[in-house]
Amino acid sequence: MALKATIYKADLNIADMDHHNYGDYQLTMALHPSETIERLMVRVLAFARYADEQLEFTKDLFEVNEPALWQKDLTGLLEKWIEVGCPDEDKVKKASARCQQVAVIAYGSSVEEWYKRSSKLKTLKNVEVWQLSEATTTAIQALCERTMQLQLNIMDGEWTLMSDAGQAVVEWIKLQ
Template structure:
């Protein structure tokens, strides 16, 4: 008998004072049995970085041709393709050819090696790559609950995620 996904809900209020964007999002995420809490929280953070009403979580762990998040236009054409983790170079190249904007949010102990090995990604002009520090993702895990109320404040390039369980200063490094 296959294990079922666990459903998590996150209400996230974003106050981006740098770009004057203020919005609330109600997210429902399925945590696949093979997925970690760390990855779940990074998916939420990736959503927050590219937040838009049209942005959707996909079945990326079930469907290997899909990213963690995507956004389509009204005709169904892909506009944004957002990967979480260390995707293959081929997958990123295909996404780059299909979409206006491709983003990768990488994290974990393999991220530096992945970035050094995948040199062709650096030649793709519509791909941006962000890396989260291990301290950030470790702290993010501590905020996780089945039902989360999150507040993200962005000011002067500094990101702070708050919940009833505490706060995390998000440390991003832009690789590309």
């Protein structure tokens, strides 16, 4: 018998004072049995970075041809493709040919090595690559609960994610 996904819900309030963007989002995410809490919370940050009402979580680990998140226009055409982790560069290249914007949110101890080996990524003009610091991914895991109330404040380039369980400073490093 296959293990089932665990459902997590997050009410995410974003106050981006740098860009005057404010929004409330009700997120429902499935935690795949092989997925870690760290990756689940990185997906929340990936959503927050590109927050939009049309942005949605995909089947991701259940379906290898899908990213962690995507956004489609009203006709169903892909606009944004957002990968989490250190994906295969051929998958990212294929996505860049299909979408206006592709992003990779990389995390973990092997990011620098992965990025050095990913020479194809550097040639793609519509691909952004962001790295989350290990301090960030450690801190955001402590905020995870099955039902979360999260507040993200962005001011002067500083990101702070807060919940009743505490807060985490989010450190982004732009690789591309």
